[in-house]
Amino acid sequence: MEQKTSIGLLGYGVVGKGFFELLADKEAFNIHRIAVKHPGLHSDIPAGLLAASGYDIISDPEVDVIIEAIDDAEEAFELLKFALKAGKPFITANKKMIATHLPEIIALQSAYGVPVLYEAACCAGIPVIRTAEDYYTDLVNGITGIINGSTNYILTAMGRYRYRFSHALQLAQEAGFAERDASLDIEGKDAACKLSILITHLWGIYIAPDEILYTGIQNILPQDLRLAEHTGGSIKLVAHACKTNEDRFVSYILPKLVFRENILYSVTHEFNGLVLSDTYGDEHLLYGKGSGARPTAMGLWNDLQAFLRGYKYRYKKQVKPEQFNNDYLLTVHVSIPIGLKLPKDLDLVAYSDDSRYVYYTGTLSLRQLSENDWWKHKG
Amino acid sequence: MEQKTSIGLLGYGVVGKGFFELLADKEAFNIHRIAVKHPGLHSDIPAGLLAASGYDIISDPEVDVIIEAIDDAEEAFELLKFALKAGKPFITANKKMIATHLPEIIALQSAYGVPVLYEAACCAGIPVIRTAEDYYTDLVNGITGIINGSTNYILTAMGRYRYRFSHALQLAQEAGFAERDASLDIEGKDAACKLSILITHLWGIYIAPDEILYTGIQNILPQDLRLAEHTGGSIKLVAHACKTNEDRFVSYILPKLVFRENILYSVTHEFNGLVLSDTYGDEHLLYGKGSGARPTAMGLWNDLQAFLRGYKYRYKKQVKPEQFNNDYLLTVHVSIPIGLKLPKDLDLVAYSDDSRYVYYTGTLSLRQLSENDWWKHKG
Numbered sequence: 001m002e003q004k005t006s007i008g009l010l011g012y013g014v015v016g017k018g019f020f021e022l023l024a025d026k027e028a029f030n031i032h033r034i035a036v037k038h039p040g041l042h043s044d045i046p047a048g049l050l051a052a053s054g055y056d057i058i059s060d061p062e063v064d065v066i067i068e069a070i071d072d073a074e075e076a077f078e079l080l081k082f083a084l085k086a087g088k089p090f091i092t093a094n095k096k097m098i099a100t101h102l103p104e105i106i107a108l109q110s111a112y113g114v115p116v117l118y119e120a121a122c123c124a125g126i127p128v129i130r131t132a133e134d135y136y137t138d139l140v141n142g143i144t145g146i147i148n149g150s151t152n153y154i155l156t157a158m159g160r161y162r163y164r165f166s167h168a169l170q171l172a173q174e175a176g177f178a179e180r181d182a183s184l185d186i187e188g189k190d191a192a193c194k195l196s197i198l199i200t201h202l203w204g205i206y207i208a209p210d211e212i213l214y215t216g217i218q219n220i221l222p223q224d225l226r227l228a229e230h231t232g233g234s235i236k237l238v239a240h241a242c243k244t245n246e247d248r249f250v251s252y253i254l255p256k257l258v259f260r261e262n263i264l265y266s267v268t269h270e271f272n273g274l275v276l277s278d279t280y281g282d283e284h285l286l287y288g289k290g291s292g293a294r295p296t297a298m299g300l301w302n303d304l305q306a307f308l309r310g311y312k313y314r315y316k317k318q319v320k321p322e323q324f325n326n327d328y329l330l331t332v333h334v335s336i337p338i339g340l341k342l343p344k345d346l347d348l349v350a351y352s353d354d355s356r357y358v359y360y361t362g363t364l365s366l367r368q369l370s371e372n373d374w375w376k377h378k379g
Numbered sequence: 380m381e382q383k384t385s386i387g388l389l390g391y392g393v394v395g396k397g398f399f400e401l402l403a404d405k406e407a408f409n410i411h412r413i414a415v416k417h418p419g420l421h422s423d424i425p426a427g428l429l430a431a432s433g434y435d436i437i438s439d440p441e442v443d444v445i446i447e448a449i450d451d452a453e454e455a456f457e458l459l460k461f462a463l464k465a466g467k468p469f470i471t472a473n474k475k476m477i478a479t480h481l482p483e484i485i486a487l488q489s490a491y492g493v494p495v496l497y498e499a500a501c502c503a504g505i506p507v508i509r510t511a512e513d514y515y516t517d518l519v520n521g522i523t524g525i526i527n528g529s530t531n532y533i534l535t536a537m538g539r540y541r542y543r544f545s546h547a548l549q550l551a552q553e554a555g556f557a558e559r560d561a562s563l564d565i566e567g568k569d570a571a572c573k574l575s576i577l578i579t580h581l582w583g584i585y586i587a588p589d590e591i592l593y594t595g596i597q598n599i600l601p602q603d604l605r606l607a608e609h610t611g612g613s614i615k616l617v618a619h620a621c622k623t624n625e626d627r628f629v630s631y632i633l634p635k636l637v638f639r640e641n642i643l644y645s646v647t648h649e650f651n652g653l654v655l656s657d658t659y660g661d662e663h664l665l666y667g668k669g670s671g672a673r674p675t676a677m678g679l680w681n682d683l684q685a686f687l688r689g690y691k692y693r694y695k696k697q698v699k700p701e702q703f704n705n706d707y708l709l710t711v712h713v714s715i716p717i718g719l720k721l722p723k724d725l726d727l728v729a730y731s732d733d734s735r736y737v738y739y740t741g742t743l744s745l746r747q748l749s750e751n752d753w754w755k756h757k758g
Contacts, residue, residue, distance in 0.1 A: 026517070125515075125657075125661075125663070126663065127510065127514050130513075130514070131506065134684070134685065134688070135506050135509070135681050136504075136677065136681065137680070137681070137684045138405070139677060139680070263645075263666075266642075266645060278504075278677065280673045280677075282504075282667065282668050282673065282674060283667065284504070284505065284666065284667035285664065285665075285666035285667065286664075286665060286666075287642075287663065287664035287665075287666065288661065288662065288663035288664065289661050294659045294661065295661060298515065298518060298657065298659075301516070301518070302514050302515065302516070305513070305514075305516045306513065309513070309693070314688070
């Protein structure tokens with residue numbers, strides 16, 4: 001291609017700026033215009049590039065491709081629809097937007113014949129969606145991963161360096177690992193969005209993020225991390241989805257005790273790791289930086305290259321979403337403030353306590369965990 | 380696709396049989412015929428499937444795709460040429476054939492417009508070629524990996540379980556990790572073939588396997604492994620290629636001391652791991668089983684799926700092969716039998732000895748290592 005590819009960039013936060021910088025020495029590409037929410041805050045944008053709005057950029061006949069890196073999922077979705085109608089390919093890192101609207105986004109791509117690519121929405125630059133989509137076809141039974149960089153960074157900082165939660169969170173935000181609204185990361189919703197996207201590409205079913213059982217690290221206390229250490233493991237926010245025997249599906253995001261023998265144990269700091277388990281019982285790991293300006297910019301760049309080669313997602317046949325297996329059993333460790341009562345009829349036994357908490361262990365089904373949330377709150 | 384894809388299978392050794400078994404429950408595919416060198420040895424091939432020769436299978440109008448899994452690289456190349464002329468896509472696990480003839484294979488694909496795919500030739504089912512080809516475009520500065528499963532298995536067995544070399548090799552062969560001609564693995568040639576292929580896909584240059592400085596694990600002694608352990612590391616057969624500052628290239632396969640902090644330290648047994656280092660200094664790891672019947676069969680299966688989606692390799696612009704940087708310096712540890720003299724003018728100092736060997740350390744350039752092979756032989 002002799003002519004430069006002309007790019008319209010929506011958003012100039014951590015990721016947008018990272019992408020702009022990545023493109024600086026790529027001669028075949030040109031950032032045509034940039035739209036930001038608060039132009040007054042962006043004296044760092046080169047003169048002449050600032051656009052009045054994302055819609056203006058999309059409508060600009062000189063723009064070939066849209067790169068979207070804004071925070072607001074609903075606004076991003078409106079821009080996506082506008083872009084597809086205008087025939088402009090749309091490359092995004094917006095996991096919440098994609099996961100929330102995926103069935104509609106699939107239909108829109110098909111209706112307008114224009115691709116949407118979003119590798120950067122899952123684990124930044126690590127090609128996990130690509131691999132789920134194109135590779136190991138019909139041979140993956142389950143995935144287990146650490147797919148949120150900021151919670152992993154926080155847990156590493158709390159466990160290894162004894163930082164307080166608030167300090168670790170602040171560091172993660174300063175380094176650009178955590179979203180502006182950190183609750184999405186901390187409470188597990190960000191990981192649920194990514195898992196939802198991966199499940200669609202792996203098995204052709206759509207499970208909305210809110211249908212996935214998820215909780216984050218908001219209730220992890222320093223003593224939990226120390227306890228984990230004493231057992232020779234550490235606590236990680238683990239995303240898991242698998243086919244169970246009956247061709248039903250299980251999916252959750254939960255803080256789990258990960259032992260040294262587990263390959264995910266060495267996934268620390270802002271790194272992500274996704275293990276794909278194949279039908280032979282073998283494991284395949286994809287590992288790298290899962291958040292931050294440059295890794296995410298790299299994900300966008302990879303999609304831009306893929307688009308230029310004619311790549312698009314092919315979504316497999318959809319199966320019924322009610323094929324959940326909520327009878328799936330998990331071994332759990334729960335701590336409850338002293339004085340608080342457990343719901344009845346749970347297969348849990350107290351095994352330890354301290355001045356404030358009683359520690360229980362036992363077996364619960366996903367249904368028992370989904371039906372109420374006594375275990376999510378520590379008061 | 381309603382009609383079954385009809386496959387001609389060449390070879391029914393560890394890999395061919397593994398592929399046949401993988402296809403057993405895949406309804407959209409059909410193994411039409413199988414060619415083997417010694418039909419008398421294959422009573423396990425279902426009646427009616429045996430073909431007189433690979434050429435017969437390729438000529439069979441009912442065969443859509445050729446899957447090649449034979450040992451002999453030259454015979455495989457003849458079959459490949461015959462298949463492309465006949466318009467039959469050719470999927471292979473034959474790293475020696477691909478690496479040795481890659482420039483010609485690129486030209487043939489272009490001349491006949493028929494694809495050759497060979498993901499299984501590098502690290503079995505791990506999508507390393509795919510990633511080098513399609514992903515991180517223009518952003519990878521270097522790769523470092525453990526890309527030979529059998530030597531890694533042998534080193535693990537020798538270091539961890541104190542097995543003798545011969546016993547460890549035998550186990551590797553029994554498990555199907557080692558080629559029939561084990562010297563290819565042991566002496567590093569197998570890894571050099573894989574590295575050569577990866578370099579072409581990453582940077583668009585061709586370096587023939589024999590142009591790569593390589594040595595294997597044939598001279599690693601139990602005391603070397605113990606010494607490594609005392610330093611907190613272990614010896615691994617490491618493949619490395621990188622761009623140096625001046626846009627020149629370095630490539631080698633050498634046994635290296637890998638410390639615990641290195642992500643490749645935990646790549647043990649028959650596992651492979653490939654680290655891609657990006658221009659930002661970040662590392663990306665692809666990890667999984669790099670040899671054996673099922674992982675390799677999975678690589679062939681992935682290529683079959685890719686072919687059906689219209690995938691083909693796009694080779695980037697070739698640069699001059701003389702862009703080697705042989706001034707590149709390595710810190711080396713060498714042991715020389717007592718009484719043997721070192722070549723003159725080498726920057727090496729003796730730091731230890733035992734009853735049979737003197738141990739040296741120091742800095743040598745790739746040129747000094749390439750120019751003669753005193754360091755390869757322990758007498």
